[in-house]
Amino acid sequence: MEFKTYWNTNINNDLKKIMEFIDNDGEYKYKYKYGISIIIGETLDKTDIKIYNNDDINLFFNIKKREL
Numbered sequence: 001m002e003f004k005t006y007w008n009t010n011i012n013n014d015l016k017k018i019m020e021f022i023d024n025d026g027e028y029k030y031k032y033k034y035g036i037s038i039i040i041g042e043t044l045d046k047t048d049i050k051i052y053n054n055d056d057i058n059l060f061f062n063i064k065k066r067e068l
Contacts, residue, residue: 001036006046011039022054 002014018035020026032054039048050062 001038003038003040005040006042018052022052024054 002018004011004014015037018037021028021030022032022035024031034054035052037048037050037052041047048062
């Protein structure tokens with residue numbers, strides 16, 4: 001799980017790291033089932049929450065807007 005702010009310049013590097021951690025064939029021993037990327041935006045509407053699944057290393061779930 002990675003938390004970053006919108007002004008951070010290495011967001012893509014952190015996303016690659018998440019993908020490597022959940023990759024069953026990757027070099028890391030972790031082999032997590034899910035990876036989560038949370039980019040904290042200037043507002044809640046601009047905050048990006050994504051969940052990735054190691055079964056296909058594709059975006060599993062993207063939470064764009066939550067209502068309470």
